[in-house]
Amino acid sequence: MDSIAADPLKQRVGPRCTHSYDSVRTLGKLAMSFAPSVLYPLTLPELLHHILTTQSNTASTTLIVCSSRDAFAQDLASSLQPDHGESSTSGLEQLLIPTLHNLFNTRHVKVAFCASVQALLAYLTAYGGPGTRHIGDSGERERLILVNPLALHAPTPSFSAQGLSRTFAAAAETGLKTDAVLHVVECQGKRRHVPNHREEDPEIVTEDEERHSETEEDDPWEQEVSILNVSARRFGSGAGERAWAGRTIKAKRIVGRWFLFDKVKDHGNPNNPG
Structure with missing residues (x-):
């Protein structure tokens, strides 16, 4: 009973479900061990x-x-x-x-x-x-x-x-x-290299330079990345694409999918x- 009380989830499910709980937790660890991972x-x-x-x-x-x-x-x-x-x-x-x-x-x-x-x-x-x-x-x-x-x-x-x-x-x-x-x-x-895309809009270049002003990152996965690629940012015709033109997201959120x-x-x- 002490071992069950030490684990809040086991305490909630009760001793009869302890075996099932342990099996689920083992399967969860096994699934994580097989999942693709970022080593850092x-x-x-x-x-x-x-x-x-x-x-x-x-x-x-x-x-x-x-x-x-x-x-x-x-x-x-x-x-x-x-x-x-x-x-x-x-x-x-x-x-x-x-x-x-x-x-x-x-x-x-x-x-x-x-x-x-x-x-x-x-x-x-x-x-x-x-x-x-x-x-x-x-x-x-x-x-x-x-x-x-x-x-x-x-x-x-x-x-x-x-x-x-x-x-x-x-x-x-x-x-x-x-x-x-x-x-x-x-x-x-x-x-880290500042993107240098030929024939690109000056506003886009300025945004990229500001975002990559630090040439070295303590954690590269914390970098801010544009939502859209360059061609979409330049030639996007829809209002929805233009709305996303200046938006960024951290690299870790992208790879985290x-x-x-x-x-x-x-x-x-x-x-x-x-």
Whole structure:
């Protein structure tokens, strides 16, 4: 009775329903563990450390990096640089080179680079296409990790609720079709780019510059994003579209339609894993 009294819900449903209550709670936790999730807060080095230290010996991980390979290496180097003085260049290389080697050469980790929104959507479509199977040797579910989708969209006309929703919906559909454990990570400390769209209305450009005046975000998911994409904001003819032209929404609310937020408790300095 003490254990029931300690839980208000068990106290309300009574001891006869305790078994059912426990079953529902277990199913709820199980459902959450299978749901797509946003892992946060992680810098790029912390993400790579997390991937390599949690990698299964049987199930595979596919890392979809939303940039080119060169840009990825540059981002990793710059994200490590603030934590080191000029005299620690050798220490930086000792961390960077083995990490990249392990990432690119480990048997169960595959890295794909998508340097544009179009390339990302095409990759997700092909990855979850008919006839594709992504099951580990032991039957474990594969892990699919999408890295920095916000940064990929930021300098494009698709940096809007419309554009991001399209990408996150495609990712969620791919995860569902392949039965993969799907994660999204937007790394902290990555420089944010102010959108620079050609032939765009001056008023729209001013709004975007004001919204992205801070080049770095403590939490990238707190960014304000336009409801409509650039083409809709420029050429929308209906009164309803014009009414939404200046409206914004936080990125976390957009991704929250498909993904749960999962805070990574142990995301310490990858230089000191012990």
